[in-house]
Amino acid sequence: MDLSVLDRLKWLQQQQMVSPEFLQILGSDGREELKRVESYLGNNNDELQSFRHFPEFGPDYDTTDGCISRTSSFQMEPVKNSGHSRAISLQNKRKPEGKTEKREKKKIKAEDETESSMKGKTNMSNTETSSEIQKPDYIHVRARRGEATDRHSLAERARREKISKKMKCLQDIVPGCNKVTGKAGMLDEIINYVQSLQQQVEFLSMKLSVINPELECHIDDLSAKQFQAYFTGLPEADSKQSIMADFRSFPLHQQGSIDYSVMNGTKDQTSSSWETHSQCIYNSLRTDSVTNFFSLK
Amino acid sequence: MERQIINKRKRVFSLQPNKNPNALFTRRYVSHLVPALKKINMNKSSSKTNHQSFEKTVKHEVDMAFALSAQEFAWSRFLQQKLLSSPHDDLISTSSSPSEILERSSKKQGGEKHQDRDEEGGEIKKRLKELQKLLPGGEEMNMEEILSEIGSYIVCLELQMIVLKSIVQDNTS
Numbered sequence: 001m002d003l004s005v006l007d008r009l010k011w012l013q014q015q016q017m018v019s020p021e022f023l024q025i026l027g028s029d030g031r032e033e034l035k036r037v038e039s040y041l042g043n044n045n046d047e048l049q050s051f052r053h054f055p056e057f058g059p060d061y062d063t064t065d066g067c068i069s070r071t072s073s074f075q076m077e078p079v080k081n082s083g084h085s086r087a088i089s090l091q092n093k094r095k096p097e098g099k100t101e102k103r104e105k106k107k108i109k110a111e112d113e114t115e116s117s118m119k120g121k122t123n124m125s126n127t128e129t130s131s132e133i134q135k136p137d138y139i140h141v142r143a144r145r146g147e148a149t150d151r152h153s154l155a156e157r158a159r160r161e162k163i164s165k166k167m168k169c170l171q172d173i174v175p176g177c178n179k180v181t182g183k184a185g186m187l188d189e190i191i192n193y194v195q196s197l198q199q200q201v202e203f204l205s206m207k208l209s210v211i212n213p214e215l216e217c218h219i220d221d222l223s224a225k226q227f228q229a230y231f232t233g234l235p236e237a238d239s240k241q242s243i244m245a246d247f248r249s250f251p252l253h254q255q256g257s258i259d260y261s262v263m264n265g266t267k268d269q270t271s272s273s274w275e276t277h278s279q280c281i282y283n284s285l286r287t288d289s290v291t292n293f294f295s296l297k
Numbered sequence: 298m299e300r301q302i303i304n305k306r307k308r309v310f311s312l313q314p315n316k317n318p319n320a321l322f323t324r325r326y327v328s329h330l331v332p333a334l335k336k337i338n339m340n341k342s343s344s345k346t347n348h349q350s351f352e353k354t355v356k357h358e359v360d361m362a363f364a365l366s367a368q369e370f371a372w373s374r375f376l377q378q379k380l381l382s383s384p385h386d387d388l389i390s391t392s393s394s395p396s397e398i399l400e401r402s403s404k405k406q407g408g409e410k411h412q413d414r415d416e417e418g419g420e421i422k423k424r425l426k427e428l429q430k431l432l433p434g435g436e437e438m439n440m441e442e443i444l445s446e447i448g449s450y451i452v453c454l455e456l457q458m459i460v461l462k463s464i465v466q467d468n469t470s
Binding site: 159162163166167169170173174182183184187188190191193194195197198200201202204205206207208209211 | 334348351352354355356359417420421424425427428431432440441444445447448450451452454455457458461462464465468469
């Protein structure tokens with residue numbers, strides 16, 4: 001049992017990054033040292049954890065890919081590690097999936113089962129995976145029970161998971177999506193929301209064109225400084241209050257209710273950096289505006 | 298130091314003004330829109346234009362400022378191209394009026410009765426097509442890209458609304 005594990009590790013050392021002290025740990029007794037191995041790898045994986053929370057949208061693909069190359073060496077220990085590397089390996093499916101051989105891992109919940117059972121599976125799949133290890137950048141996953149393991153269905157599944165992740169992010173952005181379940185309903189909500197936003201923008205621009213002639217003197221006051229105060233959350237007494245005082249009374253006819261839901265809704269923070277920034281500061285904006293309004297009242 | 302005290306009102310409070318993407322977008326947007334509006338104002342007095350074309354120009358400037366302030370996203374580049382190529386068309390399609398929304402909801406109710414996977418897949422595809430129409434550049438993206446871009450599009454739309462609202466507010470009161 002342990003021999004095959006040790007064999008794999010020795011192979012790994014030949015490939016790359018496994019340090020000699022690491023092997024030394026394993027050179028002695030089997031089981032206990034395996035646990036230490038796991039903690040060793042777990043420590044390293046902690047820093048990689050931070051890379052897990054990369055945004056799905058926006059321009060951050062490059063950095064994520066940079067992480068992939070760093071983590072590639074850890075893919076060789078997928079079965080032994082705790083859930084971290086599995087999350088990373090799942091994320092690493094950004095790579096061209098035609099190249100990799102995979103078997104999909106169990107979900108993280110299932111992993112919280114006993115480590116001994118994990119080791120049992122380790123040994124089972126070791127013999128299988130060792131024959132499949134060809135290149136360091138292969139992703140090894142274990143198939144779920146009753147599901148196909150061929151390439152296409154795995155690729156499909158990975159794609160579906162990506163899509164559902166994005167849908168969850170969208171759920172946080174679009175207000176009122178929490179109550180609706182299922183992709184179709186959520187897409188409906190999203191479509192309605194985007195349409196209403198666009199209509200509001202049109203209405204506002206029409207209104208702007210109406211009042212435009214009187215714009216000259218006020219516009220200089222309305223410089224970026226006000227909005228920066230908004231978004232950094234610092235109190236800028238006069239201008240901000242004057243804006244806040246008028247907000248509630250702003251008659252945006254029947255779309256007013258939508259505005260209030262936008263202004264007053266609180267959203268959970270997602271884990272991606274673009275989103276945490278925009279969300280938490282947007283949240284602070286909303287709470288600020290609401291509290292300001294109430295303070296003025 | 299003295300200058301800061303004198304110009305306290307105009308001082309930028311944030312130490313890292315480019316770190317917060319919301320503030321970045323808003324600042325850019327305002328810096329694009331306000332001068333454009335001023336220019337329109339000045340030109341209006343000189344040339345005699347009717348109200349409708351004036352509205353269109355304002356709308357065009359609003360959209361242009363929107364597209365220019367969010368350069369990181371694919372939809373903004375598409376929007377920019379559209380605006381530059383055809384400056385006087387009604388670009389943001391609000392053509393999906395309430396009637397279409399009703400139609401879609403009635404279809405959905407019919408679809409829920411036989412809820413096979415195929416039916417649901419078809420429903421989802423229909424909605425994705427709608428979404429494609431809404432998002433600038435959506436026709437050229439596949440499903441995953443649309444979902445990624447739509448999040449940022451929505452946030453930027455919300456920010457744009459805040460700016461426009463406060464501009465209008467400041468000038469009506």
